[in-house]
Amino acid sequence: MRKILFLLVMLCSVVSGVHAEKLITSTLPAKNLVWIIADGMGPELMGFLMEGARSGAMRDYKKDVSAMEHLIRDGEQGLFFNNTQGTIVTDSAAAATQMATGRWSLPGYIGVDYQGNSAENLLELAKQKGKAIGVVSDAYVTDATPAGFTAHAQNRRDKTEIARQQLVLEPEVILGGGKKYFSGENNENLLAKAEQQGYQVVFDKKSLAKVHRGRVLGLFADKGMPMAVETHAYPKTPDLTEMTQKALELLAQDEDGFVLIVEAGKLDWAAHANDAGATLAELKLLDKVIASVRKFADKHPETLMYLNADHDTGLGAFVYQNLDNAGVARKTQQGEVLYKGDVFYGNSATYAKLEKQRRSLYLVEQEMKKLPAEKLTPAFVQKQLSRALGYPVDISEFENLTDVHGLFKQINEQYGFAWATQAHASSVLIGVAYGPGQEQFKGVYHNTEILPKLKNILNFNED
Numbered sequence: 001m002r003k004i005l006f007l008l009v010m011l012c013s014v015v016s017g018v019h020a021e022k023l024i025t026s027t028l029p030a031k032n033l034v035w036i037i038a039d040g041m042g043p044e045l046m047g048f049l050m051e052g053a054r055s056g057a058m059r060d061y062k063k064d065v066s067a068m069e070h071l072i073r074d075g076e077q078g079l080f081f082n083n084t085q086g087t088i089v090t091d092s093a094a095a096a097t098q099m100a101t102g103r104w105s106l107p108g109y110i111g112v113d114y115q116g117n118s119a120e121n122l123l124e125l126a127k128q129k130g131k132a133i134g135v136v137s138d139a140y141v142t143d144a145t146p147a148g149f150t151a152h153a154q155n156r157r158d159k160t161e162i163a164r165q166q167l168v169l170e171p172e173v174i175l176g177g178g179k180k181y182f183s184g185e186n187n188e189n190l191l192a193k194a195e196q197q198g199y200q201v202v203f204d205k206k207s208l209a210k211v212h213r214g215r216v217l218g219l220f221a222d223k224g225m226p227m228a229v230e231t232h233a234y235p236k237t238p239d240l241t242e243m244t245q246k247a248l249e250l251l252a253q254d255e256d257g258f259v260l261i262v263e264a265g266k267l268d269w270a271a272h273a274n275d276a277g278a279t280l281a282e283l284k285l286l287d288k289v290i291a292s293v294r295k296f297a298d299k300h301p302e303t304l305m306y307l308n309a310d311h312d313t314g315l316g317a318f319v320y321q322n323l324d325n326a327g328v329a330r331k332t333q334q335g336e337v338l339y340k341g342d343v344f345y346g347n348s349a350t351y352a353k354l355e356k357q358r359r360s361l362y363l364v365e366q367e368m369k370k371l372p373a374e375k376l377t378p379a380f381v382q383k384q385l386s387r388a389l390g391y392p393v394d395i396s397e398f399e400n401l402t403d404v405h406g407l408f409k410q411i412n413e414q415y416g417f418a419w420a421t422q423a424h425a426s427s428v429l430i431g432v433a434y435g436p437g438q439e440q441f442k443g444v445y446h447n448t449e450i451l452p453k454l455k456n457i458l459n460f461n462e463d
């Protein structure tokens, strides 16, 4: 065993919000790995959260910056590319596959290389080394990201097959949505099979809290779990932080260490929908997860924490706007100071406004689409939107109320938040490592180079 000593200077956050330096010594190899994958989190979305926290305009961030910013300050970070074999833009399946296996793949592929060959993944390797393994996702556990680490299939849509393979791999912890793919028609009754395999199968927050040892399969929604912005309506459903904490509690009982993959999956959905408020809510939830894993890593310094994304989604950011007369009048009325009298450069108070949102605009859109056109009167739409956004919305300037997505886009743009696309973008991504071996994540790399680094840090290369 290699004994590489390194010093990790970290800033330890204390209750008062004051930061004191603490010196921690740790050795390679790392015993545990917690890898948090924020689905769709381009650099601009990291900035969106961190800037809001820095501004002091958001709840929970009045006294301190984000946990994400602390992790970046105290850890090591680099940029990495995510293109696949022959494509510039990726999807979640190829991205997860390339990260999990270190092999070049193609969009849609799960755990197979671009030629269709099954490729060994990080969790399989970890299991061979005697480590406990786990996957947590607040989308569904058979979703492309967790699937890339737990299954092999040429089609990411083959979710019942992915579920079946997950139980063959037998991770100690499987938590997320996707109950539908483990039960019902078209597949074996996987839930009964899981129980025979010794899994404690749970469906709500309370039953999950009661699990303190052994294996757990927790499925908390038929498909995806509730959007962060809507969790107030689901008191019986654990959130990503609670699932992650439970996973850590269970996996840390293995003396050989563990590898845990955590997907913050709904960030991608919020960004696909070009919904700034829902995106911010997902980012804030992610930040809570980062803080709680950080706490664990500081208590167990033999743990490497790695935070990254699979691809960028939406390209959303604050932009400045040249206002027309009506816009100038409105902004002036709101007390804004405008550059040159007619340019609006954004205002951090917008963060407080975005935090009022109570519903996902995508779900509101789905509901509105089901209604007959004559129901979509300006008064009705205005009422629905004001309820969803948590503040009175003025839609008097909108002409086509049946173009609900266009309407949402304009509402985002009213406060200076613009999205470039509803699709994925090829942006270079940020990876942040914290713990033993963190310095290996400095610089520029490709997502197929992550696995070799981790194998090195976890000492998976030696027999």
Ligand SMILES: [Zn+2]
Pocket (backbone or CB within 6 Å): 039, 040, 091, 092, 093, 268, 310, 311
């Ligand atoms: Zn994705």
